[in-house]
Amino acid sequence: MAELPILYSFRRCPYAMRARMAIASADTPVSLREVLLKDKPPELLAASPKATVPVLVLPDGNVIEESLDVMQWALKANDPQGWLKGAKLDSDWIQACDGEFKHWLDRYKYADRYLEHPASAYRENAETFVIQLEGALSGASGLAGDTTSVVDVALFPFIRQFAGVDPAWWQEAPYPCTRSWLEGWLSSALFSTIMAKYPRWESGQPGQRFPSEAPAT
Ligand SMILES: N[C@@H](CCC(=O)N[C@@H](CS)C(=O)NCC(=O)O)C(=O)O
Incomplete structure (x- = not known):
């Protein structure tokens, strides 16, 4: 060791x-x-x-x-798995995830500490990013195309958190491609x-x- x-x-x-x-x-x-x-x-x-x-x-x-x-x-x-071949770690997706999306995700997740607005307002702000994900994932199986890449790997743990705040809402939300992309990662052997x-x-x-x-x- x-x-x-x-x-x-x-x-x-x-x-x-x-x-x-x-x-x-x-x-x-x-x-x-x-x-x-x-x-x-x-x-x-x-x-x-x-x-x-x-x-x-x-x-x-x-x-x-x-x-x-x-x-x-x-x-x-x-x-x-060629994750770095598919995309770079300075991708705009990752910057947007770690920046604005994470900002709203924290407020959505801990809405009881950010009482200025209801949780749904924070969620709506975070959804701007999820809407973009859904657009990309409706045309390809990954965020950098049809191969998995560092972008997918870097992002899915944050989308998992977003989904986990209100799982019932997430199951009905208009993001079926993002949902199945996330489920693919969560059911992978690597995730276990x-x-x-x-x-x-x-x-x-x-x-x-x-x-x-x-x-x-
Ligand atoms: N930019 C850092 C952020 C890491 C980060 O913020 N991790 C959180 C946990 S999810 C943390 O350690 N926070 C410090 C704390 O809670 O005291 C990275 O990408 O590694």
Whole structure:
């Protein structure tokens, strides 16, 4: 384990999910340290004072502290599904997702903390982005065309959050292509791999190998 890069991660964080998707697809093992955002370990704060997850600490001491950079690191090493061939990580889709969409998603999700407007108003603002997704996905199976790419992988954890705020509403919403695109990702073997539950990491403990070795057949 000592030789593996260390990944600080939080299971339900969409940024950490996209990083774990890339690491799992690349099958580039890391030592995963599952953290609690409300009680971050000092080792994470020392490695990355901005203290967001994911954070990857390489064996040479270099620190990668942005999810898109972790994706790039993993897929540059090994990209068996050609995710980087299909699109670039500086895509307008990803910028719009991490920017304006995330802004409205947070307000929709935590509408009880943003009492100026009802949740439905925040949702409507977030839907501007979903309407664009629906337009793209009604003509192709992925956001960068008919092959899956980093754009799909980077975005779907955020759309999952959007869908999860009010699942009954989402099931009836006029976004059938986005719904089936999302369901495709959520039912993938890779998604099951990245959503495996790990115990909270404690200082002095070894991390958990991720992705875990395939069970012997
Ligand atoms: N731009 C960063 C954003 C990462 C981020 O904001 N992660 C959230 C969790 S989903 C976080 O760690 N927030 C800090 C906190 O809640 O204390 C990235 O892409 O990696």
